[in-house]
Amino acid sequence: MKAKNIFFGFLGGFALLQFFPINKTLPPTEAVQEFNMVQKPPGEVMTLLKHACYDCHSNHTRYPWYANVQPVGWWMQDHVEEGRTELNFSEFGRWSDFERREVLDHCARLIEKGKMPLPSYLPMHPEARLTPKQKALLVHWLRDPVPDTQPAKGAKFVHLPSASDTCDDNENVYCCFVGMPENLTSEMKIAGKNEPGERLFLRGRVFKADGKTPYPEVVVYAYHTDAQGIYSKNGDETGIRRWHGRLHGWCRTDAEGWFSIRTIRPASYPNSRAPAHIHHVVREPDGSAPYYINDTVFEDDKFVDDRYRETERRNGGDSGIVKVQRQQEGTWEGKRFITLKKR
Ligand code: HEC
Structure with missing residues (x-):
């Protein structure tokens, strides 16, 4: 009887949490401040950064369906807010040349050490798991960020499916x-x-x-x-x-x-x-x-x-x-x- 009460108590508590959803509105973005506009990375670099970093470090976060389940969504939103405060690729243009070089160099170090993308992010985001080759390519460019003659276009990106996503979209x-x-x-x-x-x-x-x-x-x-x-x-x-x-x-x-x-x-x-x-x-x-x-x-x-x-x-x-x-x-x-x- 007691176990049953605890169970229903837990269930009720869980249901209550769902009344406090996270705010998934994306912050407004000025195109000229975007990393890709300022730094003109090659297409490959841009794609890798989008897949591996942009959910937490830009204004283009893709929220998966389970962001609607609390407390998972809160935990996720914490990461996004903290990530954006540390480094926001959508506001890259606000920094000086010197600061940009510093932060990209720091990114290279974190990627090399496997500290970023956050390991807890990887199980649900296979597209963010960087192969040794992709890591090398990214680190190499971040250390010497030469602008590309044919830079990657906008930071907007299509919804990338995760493992649990059925992806009902023939255009994607x-x-x-x-x-x-x-x-x-x-x-x-x-x-x-x-x-x-x-x-x-x-x-x-x-x-x-x-x-x-x-x-x-x-x-x-x-x-x-x-x-x-x-x-x-x-x-x-x-x-x-x-x-x-x-x-x-x-x-x-x-x-x-x-x-x-x-x-x-x-x-x-x-x-x-x-x-x-x-x-x-x-x-x-x-x-x-x-x-x-x-x-x-x-x-x-x-x-x-x-x-x-x-x-x-x-x-x-x-x-x-x-x-x-x-x-x-x-x-x-x-x-x-x-x-x-x-x-
Ligand atoms: C799941 C969310 C998430 C992803 C994905 C992610 N980060 Fe982070 N990042 C964070 C959070 C949260 C922090 C702040 C806390 C910390 O340092 O652990 C952070 C901090 C940072 C910092 C500042 C750390 C410091 O030491 O000052 C840099 C730079 C950074 N991330 C770069 C990256 C790069 C580059 C990628 C992609 C290769 C990436 N992050 C992917 C969440 C993320």
Whole structure:
């Protein structure tokens, strides 16, 4: 009986806390004072800082849903307020040149030592976990913050999904990576044996902007329609899967830039003249924002006609039109080459 009272007492107390939500209004910001306007960092540096520091050290805090659960929200707001007082990237322009150099140098030291971003922040924010390479890149620039000739644009950023986020937003390219397994190989398997349709085995190779240097460690996401031309679903999808359906997968290019996709041949959308296609989003290992590249389509598709060839969005000069050949056991095979030129 006593245990029950304690339990309900606790529950009541917890419910009461919810009447004191945190204030999530973002402080007003003057664009000219923003760090990116003042210091003109390269895109990679800006992306890493946004992912790893901006929630606590700028006026662009992204509050996750659990900020609405107290006392978690209070604890979080304390961090944000304290973080902003120590260093606010949105008010960077108020400091003198000397102070800016000092604080960036201090940031480099804290990142090197693993003190920032705060370790307690990392479990729920995988995008803030800096790889040794990203750490090195960031520290190097912070110690010698040369302005970039093509500086990163605004500090505004799309909502970055966290592990618990279902990410129901087809416009947000980060959502494509929700649910991705931690350990990726260069082999992607989208469709199993029971998936109706003709088997397809696609080999792919990714090159850097020069079109010659193989690009290892690039994450490739792919999704496509089923043999009926539908982004078919299991029925219990949440988030981005409600848009992209169940036929999807990820892989990471090997040391020579190669990857492969084992799946079925997709079909055109019903009653459409759009060729059957596979969508791809790539994520480069430098921490920059992922982006769509042109679709893979098939040379033998009647909708891949002169008009399609003309309008195909060329990406660094290589095309997504793949020549496929049927092997003896019935599997279609083809090769897709991709040269990545950041836009
Ligand atoms: C989860 C919130 C959070 C994140 C993310 C975060 N910080 Fe902090 N930061 C704080 C808080 C809170 C303080 C003040 C208390 C402290 O020093 O531990 C602080 C303090 C600082 C200070 C001043 C510390 C001092 O010794 O004077 C610097 C500089 C700093 N952070 C840089 C960074 C950088 C750079 C990043 C990203 C790589 C980052 N922080 C990420 C919350 C955060």
